[in-house]
Amino acid sequence: MIQKYQLIQLITKFLNTKENSSQKEEVINWYNQHSTYDQKLLEEKAAVLQKNTKTRLVKSINSPKTKIVKFLNIRNAVAASILLIGISSWIFFLSNTAKVKLATANQLASVQPAQERAIITLENGKKIELDKLKINETIQIDNITISKDEHGKVSYRQSDSKKEIIQLNTLSVPKASIYSLMLTDGTIVTLNAGSKLIYPSSFGDGDRSVFLEGEGYFEVTKSKNNTRFIVKTSKQQVTVLGTKFNIKAYPEETKTQTTLAEGKVSISNLATAETAKILMPNQQATNNNFSPMSIETIDIENAIGWTKGQFCFDGKNTTAVFEEIARWYDVDMDYSNYQRNTTQYKGKIPRNLSLDKLMKLLNFAEIHTKASLTNNQRIKLQLN
Structure with a gap:
């Protein structure tokens, strides 16, 4: 097999037109073995140039010697220089590829699928690792009771305290994790990996508002006085009474998508001044950066399959x-x-x-x- 240092010497000789016929054949054989692979690795223009240069090489092997020893003209010199750079880049890539483990x-x-794991961060900064809660265990924090039932479902309820202190808490679900939580109004939220929900420790008499970053599936419970449940993301605001829907709003992605499974929701595009739109079951609303919101009918199973x-x-x-x-x-x-x-x-x-x-x-x-x-x-x- 031709070695890298030998290849460089041969190419140098070729550029100086000092190679013999057997050496030219070595260069061409090497090129035939790797030219297809090179074209995938290098830029399109470099690939085309190498192909043209290969043709010139093939023609030169059968050319009279008097033509071979002629000095390269400026155009061929430039092409040959770029060929040498391309081949040097290929050698560098090859040496680095060999190091890929x-x-x-x-x-x-050993890499297992996501596990049930989440952390609640209270407004005062205290963190609670919910996956460490034992079955039927209850934690009391101020006027809020956090408990895990026999099925492993975590509930977040307001205690019988006369003095109500509403705080904003954050439920964080890291990567390789998933978690479901029941809020104080009975709404169940399931968060996908790498997601975050900011929500109040309890809901008052007005709108029930939360903020989502990432992906969450909501099963909203109607309140006694029919207050609205509002989910805000960086690009959308979804308003409902009682319904099931999915929102995907990861900050690293340009699109925010809301997909309705049951009921009816109103969606506002926070990036534009367009009128709020009503979403029906099996419809999906998409915001893409600052473009107008689009709505299409989809297969709901693809959106909530997770x-x-x-x-x-x-x-x-x-x-x-x-x-x-x-x-x-x-x-x-x-x-x-x-x-x-x-x-x-x-x-x-x-x-x-x-x-x-x-x-x-x-x-x-x-x-x-x-x-x-x-x-x-x-x-x-x-x-x-």
């Missing part, structure tokens, strides 16, 4: 689902080699699998992935 089967098997333990591929959302996978397993993602215009998988994959089993299913579905380790030993999935 693939994740082992045991390392992938609450039922499923990754849902609809044939065009592969990268979006992989962002879910990254949060669900707390891994990194690499899309640099992914061809988005290719045929994409349509179907459902369980979320309760270890990472090695998930990857086997993904590859079986022709969603080709491989796993490597970053410098800080985090797992990175590459979607090909």
Whole structure:
């Protein structure tokens, strides 16, 4: 196999037109082995230039020697210089690629799906790790009682205290986690991995308002006096009386989406002055940066599949689902080699699998992935 230092010498000789016929053949053989791969790694213009240069190389091998020893003209000199730079870049990439460490089967098997885990941060800064609450255990904080029933569901209720002190609390669900919480009005909120909910310790007589960052599924209970339940995100405000809906509003993503499962909601676009819109079941409202809100009818199961333990591929959302996978397993993602215009998988994959089993299913579905380790030993999935 031709060595790197030998390749550099041969290319240098070629640029100086001092190579012999056997050396030229070595360069061409090397190029034939790697030209297709190079074109994927280098910029499009460099790839085209290398292809043209390859043609010139092939022609030159059969040319009379009197033509070979001629000095290169300016155009060929520039092209040859760029070729040398391209090949040097390829050598540098090859040496770095060799250092990429693939994740082992045991390392992938050790990465488990999201667990029930969450932290409540009180207004005074005190933190409570809810997953450490035992079954039927109760914690009393001021006039609020936090308890976990025999099914593992955590409830957040107002105590029989005459003096009511309403505080803003934050429920944080880290990556590789999921959690459900019942608020003091009976509303149940399920937060997906990497999400946060800011809410009052109890609701007064007016609107019941909370703030969401990330993704949450709400099952809103009607209050006795029919007060509105309002969910605010950075781009939307969703107003309801009693209904079930999903909101996806991760800060790192440009889109905010609200999907209605039951009932009726009113949605305001906080980025524009457009009139609030009414959403009906199986409809989804999308804000994309500062553009007007769009509404479309969708398959509700694809939007709330995460609450039922499923990754849902609809044939065009592969990268979006992989962002879910990254949060669900707390891994990194690499899309640099992914061809988005290719045929994409349509179907459902369980979320309760270890990472090695998930990857086997993904590859079986022709969603080709491989796993490597970053410098800080985090797992990175590459979607090909």
